[in-house]
Amino acid sequence: MGFFTSINMxxxxxxxxxxxxxxxxxxxxxxTTARDPMTRRVKALNARREQLKAxxxxxxxxxxxxxxxxxxxxxxxxxxxSLKVLQGTQIREAQIKLAQAGIRTKDTAITVIFGRLVLxxxxxxxxVIAVYGFGCFSDWSWIKRYLLVAGxxxxxxxxxxxxxKNLITKRTAAIHKGIADALxxxxxxxxxxxxxxxxxxxxxxxxxxxxxxxxxxxxLTSIELGFLTDRRQAFENLTSRVKLESLRGVVxxxxxxEKYGTPLASALRVLTAExxxxxxxxxEEKAARLPAIMTVPLILFILPVLFIVILGPAACSISDNxxxx
Numbered sequence: 001m002g003f004f005t006s007i008n009m010x011x012x013x014x015x016x017x018x019x020x021x022x023x024x025x026x027x028x029x030x031x032t033t034a035r036d037p038m039t040r041r042v043k044a045l046n047a048r049r050e051q052l053k054a055x056x057x058x059x060x061x062x063x064x065x066x067x068x069x070x071x072x073x074x075x076x077x078x079x080x081x082s083l084k085v086l087q088g089t090q091i092r093e094a095q096i097k098l099a100q101a102g103i104r105t106k107d108t109a110i111t112v113i114f115g116r117l118v119l120x121x122x123x124x125x126x127x128v129i130a131v132y133g134f135g136c137f138s139d140w141s142w143i144k145r146y147l148l149v150a151g152x153x154x155x156x157x158x159x160x161x162x163x164x165k166n167l168i169t170k171r172t173a174a175i176h177k178g179i180a181d182a183l184x185x186x187x188x189x190x191x192x193x194x195x196x197x198x199x200x201x202x203x204x205x206x207x208x209x210x211x212x213x214x215x216x217x218x219x220l221t222s223i224e225l226g227f228l229t230d231r232r233q234a235f236e237n238l239t240s241r242v243k244l245e246s247l248r249g250v251v252x253x254x255x256x257x258e259k260y261g262t263p264l265a266s267a268l269r270v271l272t273a274e275x276x277x278x279x280x281x282x283x284e285e286k287a288a289r290l291p292a293i294m295t296v297p298l299i300l301f302i303l304p305v306l307f308i309v310i311l312g313p314a315a316c317s318i319s320d321n322x323x324x325x
Contacts, residue, residue: 073107076114099241101167115160124153178211180275190265197225
């Protein structure tokens with residue numbers, strides 16, 4: 001028995017040592033190969049700049065020689081067109097959602113639509129065959145098996161939309177955190193005499209490390225302001241890419257200053273004060289909710305320990321006196 005115990009302890013110690021060494025290697029690899037989050041975004045922005053230089057609008061794109069990815073996308077497009085399920089409105093809606101998620105490749109819209117068609121057939125059909133064809137989960141009741149099949153079909157159809165919605169929510173929250181700081185920097189740039197596109201480019205460079213998502217959008221807006229004939233279209237593209245009401249107010253202010261020639265610095269200063277006030281109100285709201293949130297942990301974890309500490313010595317002394325008597 002002691003022999004097997006020593007073997008087990010040896011194996012456990014060896015396994016823990018190997019796991020610790022592997023974790024250390026992964027840590028050093030992640031630390032040494034950390035990439036700049038703006039590298040990929042800068043490449044995408046440069047590609048967008050070249051497209052605008054060539055006079056390519058948002059709805060068309062210059063065809064390049066087909067690679068494997070584009071060939072697979074063309075196959076998906078042909079399949080969807082043959083089934084007559086590919087519509088222009090679907091593609092535009094998918095492209096808007098992908099842009100809000102930070103994905104600007106137009107071929108991905110075809111992939112999303114194709115995924116909505118194929119995933120229910122593959123995953124949902126596989127579950128149907130496994131449950132009703134091969135008799136899997138035969139010990140379950142019929143309603144449980146029906147709910148499993150229905151859930152797999154609906155979930156596989158909604159999976160691309162749910163994934164995109166999650167990306168949009170995370171990206172919108174990340175952008176919202178940096179709007180107040182971006183407005184402060186825009187005020188400084190406007191007071192320094194920079195134009196709107198130059199101010200956007202400067203703020204994008206300053207916010208590249210802290211808020212890469214917001215810096216990406218501002219840099220793209222700066223490029224579009226410099227190349228598009230209608231500057232209003234550049235601001236409207238920004239609101240379509242970022243689903244955020246606070247940013248929509250900033251864009252409306254920018255459009256009004258461009259149209260009526262009002263001072264940009266004063267308008268942005270008012271917006272900055274509103275954002276600071278809104279942030280303070282949200283902080284006060286969270287602080288006001290704290291007592292109600294702390295009630296349950298207080299009852300479950302703090303009060304029992306407090307009763308034990310206070311009443312424990314008295315209970316021990318009472319029990320000792322009773323046993324003595």
